[in-house]
Amino acid sequence: MTVVTEYAVRNDTGAAPLSMIERMTLILDAFDGRSARLTLAEVASRARLPRSTVHRILESLVKLNWVEHASFGYRLGRRALGIGGGDGGHxxxxxxxxxxxxxxxxxxxxxxxxxxxxxxxxxxxxxxxxxxxxxxxxxxxxxxxxxxxxxxxxxxxxxxxxxxxxxxxxxxxxxxxxxxxxxxxxxxxxxxxxxxxxxxxxxxxxxxxxxxxxxxxxxxxxxxxxxxxxxxxxxxxxxxxxxxxxxxxxxxxxxxxxxxxxxxx
Known part of the structure; x- marks a missing residue:
């Protein structure tokens, strides 16, 4: 079984470890649509990041309204949905x-x-x-x-x-x-x-x-x-x-x- 460590993810070329912003981006990109509803395990799998890392970052994103957390799991929050045009006319x-x-x-x-x-x-x-x-x-x-x-x-x-x-x-x-x-x-x-x-x-x-x-x-x-x-x-x-x-x-x-x-x- 392969264990994914926090700094081994998507770093096969010997580049510097993923920054916090890069990890946040991978997590937000896991939500492939406005209506996407994902569990913690699904977000971790799609982002190819350790579950513990994803949970910690998701909790911060929830506090800042980038992500919402409900009984079914997680979905994009109002700040994420507002990027690229917001609700203005759309x-x-x-x-x-x-x-x-x-x-x-x-x-x-x-x-x-x-x-x-x-x-x-x-x-x-x-x-x-x-x-x-x-x-x-x-x-x-x-x-x-x-x-x-x-x-x-x-x-x-x-x-x-x-x-x-x-x-x-x-x-x-x-x-x-x-x-x-x-x-x-x-x-x-x-x-x-x-x-x-x-x-x-x-x-x-x-x-x-x-x-x-x-x-x-x-x-x-x-x-x-x-x-x-x-x-x-x-x-x-x-x-x-x-x-x-x-x-x-x-x-x-x-x-x-x-x-x-x-x-x-």
């Missing part, structure tokens, strides 16, 4: 999307993301993925260049071209070398997404080995959020699940904007 989107996200995950067993645009970045509002979630390096409140993700590109496709120019005219930094790095190429990709009625794909652009399909949730004035399904780039059946993503985005749109939902296409 609470209604999360509420409308929550049951749809869960159903989409149950149908596909893939990782589901809900995100919003903040400048040239996409901010994750929710993530549901079960055991597969740890294989996709994203977290609630996390930020990623919007042009590197399917959900982000699906939102960008419904901006005016001059709006895209304003966001990326100063340069484009992608997550991997597979990401689009040229503004002209980005416009071509967004035009293809519009021709597919808003359906966006990405393979290895947001993370190596990960592929996603996404669609935008649109209001009268433009994109409100992005919805995406992610999985292993080698096996993810993106084309097969794409209609489910489109229908999920339509359902959320109908909930948020009843007057627009019928004409969504």
């Amino acid at each position: 609470a209604g989107v999360r509420e409308a999307a929550a049951p749809v996200l869960h159903e989409l995950h149950l149908q596909t067993r893939m990782v589901v993301h809900l995100s919003v645009l903040d400048g040239h970045e996409a901010v994750y509002l929710d993530k549901i993925g079960g055991p597969l979630a740890s294989s996709v390096p994203s977290r609630v409140g996390g930020r990623v260049p919007a042009h590197s993700t399917a959900g982000g590109k699906a939102m960008l496709a419904w901006l005016a071209p001059e709006g895209v120019d304003a966001l990326f005219g100063g340069g484009m930094n992608g997550c991997t070398d597979q990401a689009i790095s040229d503004l002209g190429a980005l416009h071509q990709e967004l035009n293809r997404i519009r021709q597919r009625r808003g359906l966006a794909f990405e393979r290895g652009e947001s993370a190596r080995g990960v592929a996603c399909v996404g669609a935008g949730i649109r209001g009268q004035d433009g994109p409100v959020a992005g919805l995406s399904l992610c999985g292993d780039a080698r096996t993810a059946p993106l084309e097969r699940v794409a209609p489910l993503v489109v229908e999920a985005a339509r359902e959320i749109t109908r909930t948020l904007f009843p007057e627009l939902g019928r004409g969504w296409n």
Whole structure:
């Protein structure tokens, strides 16, 4: 049996021991969605830290409102949920999307993301993925260049071209070398997404080995959020699940904007 010691974790290269901030980050990253509810053992397993260390840090995070502790275990607290946008204008989107996200995950067993645009970045509002979630390096409140993700590109496709120019005219930094790095190429990709009625794909652009399909949730004035399904780039059946993503985005749109939902296409 392998015993995990506090300073042996994720330190195979001989680097300095994990700092307190690094350990706190590993623990918060264990919660892969706003609705995640984990026991102490589950947090320790996902963070790959000793149980005693996790318990001590969790108790401090609870006192500071980063984490909440209830009878079922632990979940993200109000301070953690407020990072990357807080509830400012997004609470209604999360509420409308929550049951749809869960159903989409149950149908596909893939990782589901809900995100919003903040400048040239996409901010994750929710993530549901079960055991597969740890294989996709994203977290609630996390930020990623919007042009590197399917959900982000699906939102960008419904901006005016001059709006895209304003966001990326100063340069484009992608997550991997597979990401689009040229503004002209980005416009071509967004035009293809519009021709597919808003359906966006990405393979290895947001993370190596990960592929996603996404669609935008649109209001009268433009994109409100992005919805995406992610999985292993080698096996993810993106084309097969794409209609489910489109229908999920339509359902959320109908909930948020009843007057627009019928004409969504």
